Amino acid sequence: MTSLQRVVCLIGSAAALLLSAGGCTDYTYFNVDITIDPTISDQTRREVGSCRIYVLEGSRQIEPGHELTKLDGVPACKSYTTGTDDYGNPTYEVGTMDYSSARSSGTINFVVNMIEVNSPNAVTVQGSAGANVAPGQVITVPLKAKTCPRTDPAGPTACPDATQYLD
Amino acid sequence: MTRSSLRIRTVCFGVIAALAFATAVPAWAQEEPSSEYVDPTIVKDETPEGVKNLGTEQAVTKKQWEYANPPVYKKWWFWAITAVVTATVITLAVVPLTSSARSCTTTGPRLIPLNCYGDGR
Numbered sequence: 693m694t695s696l697q698r699v700v701c702l703i704g705s706a707a708a709l710l711l712s713a714g715g716c717t718d719y720t721y722f723n724v725d726i727t728i729d730p731t732i733s734d735q736t737r738r739e740v741g742s743c744r745i746y747v748l749e750g751s752r753q754i755e756p757g758h759e760l761t762k763l764d765g766v767p768a769c770k771s772y773t774t775g776t777d778d779y780g781n782p783t784y785e786v787g788t789m790d791y792s793s794a795r796s797s798g799t800i801n802f803v804v805n806m807i808e809v810n811s812p813n814a815v816t817v818q819g820s821a822g823a824n825v826a827p828g829q830v831i832t833v834p835l836k837a838k839t840c841p842r843t844d845p846a847g848p849t850a851c852p853d854a855t856q857y858l859d
Numbered sequence: 860m861t862r863s864s865l866r867i868r869t870v871c872f873g874v875i876a877a878l879a880f881a882t883a884v885p886a887w888a889q890e891e892p893s894s895e896y897v898d899p900t901i902v903k904d905e906t907p908e909g910v911k912n913l914g915t916e917q918a919v920t921k922k923q924w925e926y927a928n929p930p931v932y933k934k935w936w937f938w939a940i941t942a943v944v945t946a947t948v949i950t951l952a953v954v955p956l957t958s959s960a961r962s963c964t965t966t967g968p969r970l971i972p973l974n975c976y977g978d979g980r
Contacts, residue, residue, distance in 0.1 A: 719960045719979055726973075747976070761974045763963060768973055785971055792960035792977030 718827035719792045724802050726786040728775040729838040736816055736839055741809025743769035745789055746857040748801040757859040760789060771809040795825045804837050816840060818851040869951045876944045
């Protein structure tokens, strides 16, 4: 092997290594359909003042919390209108949040906290769902939020792990 | 792939290229024996008679410096490879390998579309 061939071989190997390490990113799109459990009481649903969503890879949070808003910036959750249509009738639909992931494998989990309007720190309704990453595909993730159990029978409902996520 | 990982990859590629050159140069030294430069104007005993006559003009014409084995930077392919490596590193540093994710409004039918997040946005 001549010197030139050796250099070309080394450069070619380096280039192949670079290309194999890189490649093109193919996103996985998650359409997270967020609904409220119809068994929730009307009072609890009406008192939901805001909704926040958290994205986790496995159990590790990878995205700061975001308030759920419609595309025009209007909050998706407001007291007395959360999960209702334009006429105030309950539909239990909150909306569909679109999340893109550049990861090639793993599981993406979504957690939605619904916060009581008069108590900004009180998460009364919560839901979670997840799906495996599948590059190049659009995955629908149904997420149904339910009323958290009451720790104190006389007190409000409370989700035990509601404060562990970062905003 | 994020911008930072692309930058890291570019640096790695530069290091790999540098290592490639570093390991290739000793190979030339082993393969091709070096020859010493001999000044043609030095007159020796075995020099032909006509050359010894330094009084004439044609005899004192000094030859240009010539390499029996030119250094690597005199080779055309050295500069060709250098140009390719440099262009590749600059291209990778400037042009991202990934495209942006699709916008919020174009991802499937959604009854109540909400804001979108994620990589590439």
